[in-house]
Amino acid sequence: MPHGNEQDQEVGRRRSKRALFRAEVAFGHKGRRCRITILDISLHGLKIRAIHKLEIGDEFWLKLPGLSPLSAKVSWARDFVLGCEFRESLHPAMFEAILDGRIFEEAGPDRRTKTRADNSHLIAI
Numbered sequence: 720m721p722h723g724n725e726q727d728q729e730v731g732r733r734r735s736k737r738a739l740f741r742a743e744v745a746f747g748h749k750g751r752r753c754r755i756t757i758l759d760i761s762l763h764g765l766k767i768r769a770i771h772k773l774e775i776g777d778e779f780w781l782k783l784p785g786l787s788p789l790s791a792k793v794s795w796a797r798d799f800v801l802g803c804e805f806r807e808s809l810h811p812a813m814f815e816a817i818l819d820g821r822i823f824e825e826a827g828p829d830r831r832t833k834t835r836a837d838n839s840h841l842i843a844i
Contacts, residue, residue, distance in 0.1 A: 738818055741757065746782075748778075762814050778793075779803075784823055789805060
């Protein structure tokens with residue numbers, strides 16, 4: 720579901736359902752490290768809000784608590800909002816663990832920065 724008046728022009732390109740999901744996670748690109756916000760996530764990719772402008776094709780990594788860094792590349796960009804594709808798709812069990820909050824719970828209460836979206840927010844694509 721688009722946020723506000725935002726039109727999602729990438730709907731036809733998705734291979735799996737996406738879930739509205741908010742989390743602040745570690746991000747790295749060309750030696751720069753910072754924290755970015757995940758806006759939604761699917762088995763094959765995610766939408767993020769970054770603080771650095773990236774171009775289509777740029778590769779970067781994300782670090783979610785308890786997981787190895789995830790490699791991704793930019794598929795589309797609108798200013799600092801980016802649609803990204805994972806280099807390797809998430810395993811369905813890992814995707815569910817992220818949505819259920821189990822990944823962030825393992826990091827401890829001081830590291831929990833995500834908000835959970837229930838399954839009613841899954842969008843069939």
